[in-house]
Amino acid sequence: xxxxxxxxxxxxxxxxxxxxxxxxxxxxxxxxxxxxxxxxxxxxxxxxxxxxxxxxxxxxxxxxxxxxxxxxxxxxxxxxxxxxxxxxxxxxxxxxxxxxxxxxxxxxxxxxxxxxxxxxxxxxxxxxxxxxxxxxxxxxxxxxxxxxxxxxxxxxxxxxxxxxxxxxxxxxxxxxxxxxxxxxxxxxxxxxxxxxxxxxxxxxxxxxxxxxxxxxxxxxxxxxxxxxxxxxxxxxxxxxxxxxxxxxxxxxxxxxxxxxxxxxxxxxxxxxxxxxxxxxxxxxxxxxxxxxxxxxxxxxxxxxxxxxxxxxxxxxxxxxxxxxxxxxxxxxxxx
Amino acid sequence: xxxxxxxxxxxxxxxxxxxxxxxxxxxxxxxxxxxxxxxxxxxxxxxxxxxxxxxxxxxxxxxxxxxxxxxxxxxxxxxxxxxxxxxxxxxxxxxxxxxxxxxxxxxxxxxxxxxxxxxxxxxxxxxxxxxxxxxxxxxxxxxxxxxxxxxxxxxxxxxxxxxxxxxxxxxxxxxxxxxxxxxxxxxxxxxxxxxxxxxxxxxxxxxxxxxxxxxxxxxxxxxxxxxxxxxxxxxxxxxxxxxxxxxxxxxxxxxxxxxxxxxxxxxxxxxxxxxxxxxxxxxxxxxxxxxxxxxxxxxxxxxxxxxxxxxxxxxxxxxxxxxxxxxxxx
Numbered sequence: 096x097x098x099x100x101x102x103x104x105x106x107x108x109x110x111x112x113x114x115x116x117x118x119x120x121x122x123x124x125x126x127x128x129x130x131x132x133x134x135x136x137x138x139x140x141x142x143x144x145x146x147x148x149x150x151x152x153x154x155x156x157x158x159x160x161x162x163x164x165x166x167x168x169x170x171x172x173x174x175x176x177x178x179x180x181x182x183x184x185x186x187x188x189x190x191x192x193x194x195x196x197x198x199x200x201x202x203x204x205x206x207x208x209x210x211x212x213x214x215x216x217x218x219x220x221x222x223x224x225x226x227x228x229x230x231x232x233x234x235x236x237x238x239x240x241x242x243x244x245x246x247x248x249x250x251x252x253x254x255x256x257x258x259x260x261x262x263x264x265x266x267x268x269x270x271x272x273x274x275x276x277x278x279x280x281x282x283x284x285x286x287x288x289x290x291x292x293x294x295x296x297x298x299x300x301x302x303x304x305x306x307x308x309x310x311x312x313x314x315x316x317x318x319x320x321x322x323x324x325x326x327x328x329x330x331x332x333x334x335x336x337x338x339x340x341x342x343x344x345x346x347x348x349x350x351x352x353x354x355x356x357x358x359x360x361x362x363x364x365x366x367x368x369x370x371x372x373x374x375x376x377x378x379x380x381x382x383x384x385x386x387x388x389x390x391x392x393x394x395x396x397x398x399x400x401x402x403x404x405x406x407x408x409x410x411x412x413x414x415x416x417x418x419x420x421x422x423x424x425x426x427x428x429x430x
Numbered sequence: 431x432x433x434x435x436x437x438x439x440x441x442x443x444x445x446x447x448x449x450x451x452x453x454x455x456x457x458x459x460x461x462x463x464x465x466x467x468x469x470x471x472x473x474x475x476x477x478x479x480x481x482x483x484x485x486x487x488x489x490x491x492x493x494x495x496x497x498x499x500x501x502x503x504x505x506x507x508x509x510x511x512x513x514x515x516x517x518x519x520x521x522x523x524x525x526x527x528x529x530x531x532x533x534x535x536x537x538x539x540x541x542x543x544x545x546x547x548x549x550x551x552x553x554x555x556x557x558x559x560x561x562x563x564x565x566x567x568x569x570x571x572x573x574x575x576x577x578x579x580x581x582x583x584x585x586x587x588x589x590x591x592x593x594x595x596x597x598x599x600x601x602x603x604x605x606x607x608x609x610x611x612x613x614x615x616x617x618x619x620x621x622x623x624x625x626x627x628x629x630x631x632x633x634x635x636x637x638x639x640x641x642x643x644x645x646x647x648x649x650x651x652x653x654x655x656x657x658x659x660x661x662x663x664x665x666x667x668x669x670x671x672x673x674x675x676x677x678x679x680x681x682x683x684x685x686x687x688x689x690x691x692x693x694x695x696x697x698x699x700x701x702x703x704x705x706x707x708x709x710x711x712x713x714x715x716x717x718x719x720x721x722x723x724x725x726x727x728x729x730x731x732x733x734x735x736x737x738x739x740x741x742x743x744x745x746x747x748x749x750x751x752x753x754x755x756x757x758x759x760x
Contacts, residue, residue, distance in 0.1 A: 139589075139618055253707045256707070283482055284690055285702075285704050286481075286707070287689065288688075288702050310619060312693045313691035313692060314691050316691065316698075317691040317692065317695075336695040337695050339695075340694065340695050351620060352693075354619055354620050354622070354623035356623075356626065356651070357648060357693065369652070372623070373624070375588045375591070376588075
């Protein structure tokens with residue numbers, strides 16, 4: 096039995112907006128084992144980033160507020176921690192990589208100092224030692240001539256190099272959990288391949304767990320062991336990566352997979368019309384009685400609009416939030 | 431083929447000055463587009479693919495004369511657009527429109543949808559206000575929005591809906607050629623499919639031609655009939671979509687195709703990690719611009735820039751391998 100490193104239990108995060116309360120995260124529960132990589136998938140506004148920011152206590156408040164729930168890291172609920180105690184974990188045991196390296200690096204500090212900073216704060220290293228270790232890490236993430244670039248500023252580096260610096264900064268303290276929020280979305284595809292390869296290598300070396308937040312199903316297929324699919328603040332499906340791609344249960348997951356234009360086996364697919372998911376994501380301030388996906392779902396029937404489905408087991412390690420589990424005959428075969 | 435192609439680009443060059451001032455000479459020049467030639471026939475979708483900074487967006491803007499080229503020609507239906515007067519150009523603009531990437535910054539937030547869509551018509555002053563509203567309503571319905579949306583402001587719409595408004599605006603003057611610059615890149619996957627299907631439907635209905643600019647190979651392969659791959663301002667490979675995926679000839683194209691993470695957990699591959707970054711365009715490497723990153727480079731590659739030649743029927747490549755024919759199975 097593998098050890099649960101991170102357990103999120105019934106997390107609710109609300110944002111107080113002029114239009115009312117937005118339920119950005121609405122009863123989310125999942126866990127992450129030691130050494131495991133989970134892909135957290137969904138479209139803009141589905142709550143995947145808010146979930147990850149909650150783990151680190153980075154929800155801006157106001158307007159945001161963690162309504163209820165638990166976030167257990169190594170058995171301790173992070174939500175009970177004082178700011179000071181949380182700060183000791185953040186960047187040390189739990190590190191984060193953001194999407195846009197230009198906005199998450201400090202533009203007026205040289206990169207060497209930025210990479211060394213967590214070592215000085217969390218491990219109390221002396222300046223020279225911290226810089227030396229930072230240099231080793233910059234070398235390790237393949238920054239060419241790292242020792243000479245310690246005094247470079249972020250603007251002197253390319254996008255891919257900046258993301259490497261971000262990764263070095265996240266890794267220096269040897270975190271147990273890495274949260275990567277769309278780490279390659281802003282990068283070109285050849286650079287994305289480099290960064291993914293680097294992340295895979297480091298994960299192996301450090302036996303680290305990873306929460307990989309992305310909208311790119313290709314990245315998920317290549318990196319994750321398990322996948323959590325979110326829609327409008329809720330988990331709609333969770334399964335091993337093979338099940339998600341081979342036998343997705345939830346109509347939303349199915350729609351996401353079918354709406355991708357694919358390069359199939361090197362041969363461009365004959366012109367099949369792309370499957371659309373009609374309509375748009377509901378507004379989070381809206382109170383929806385039934386299933387939040389019902390309005391866009393090709394299978395929706397009365398029950399879907401009347402009451403909200405629960406996240407129920409489909410088979411071992413596979414859960415979905417859909418009435419079709421209880422009413423399998425309602426699934427239309429022609430969509 | 432006797433008829434002139436709808437769009438003909440001949441040896442187009444655009445240099446941007448770097449530094450300098452009103453009186454000072456620039457420190458250097460960046461060749462954003464460096465001798466590009468291709469033609470697009472009526473009803474065709476032509477894809478321009480490449481990574482950031484390869485010059486694909488600049489090329490798109492040159493085609494519409496939103497930037498003036500440093501040299502070279504752009505011909506629309508046989509007429510050189512650089513030789514046209516202001517008023518002639520105005521008339522020609524109705525034949526070509528652009529759809530932008532970012533649906534948030536390309537619509538005026540203080541204008542209602544009706545005004546946004548009909549602005550190109552107002553410029554030509556041919557229809558009464560009432561007729562213009564009618565045209566706008568019809569177009570909105572064509573792109574999947576409703577008549578009542580005419581009196582709303584852009585902030586009331588989602589990203590995908592805004593992109594539909596941008597498309598309706600482009601269609602308003604009944605253009606023949608649409609330059610679509612990353613039209614779906616800012617959209618979520620499920621919405622992306624909606625907009626791609628819409629672009630396909632409209633193409634059939636209005637007999638449009640697209641110059642489709644994107645960094646996303648799967649989208650370009652889905653939409654386009656022919657694809658040109660750009661690297662550092664120049665085309666390195668140009669082929670039909672079929673040839674492009676079956677018999678890639680340029681090592682850079684191969685790298686692009688293999689870098690895309692496969693959406694298949696059973697075929698996990700070590701990511702195709704090509705070394706290095708795109709070189710600095712101010713000091714491009716000597717010889718083939720791709721050779722510092724190329725897996726197949728040999729001595730000749732750093733000596734001279736390979737010309738873009740027809741290695742196989744309708745398949746152009748700029749690579750020194752196999753006597754200038756690029757990678758080949760022959």
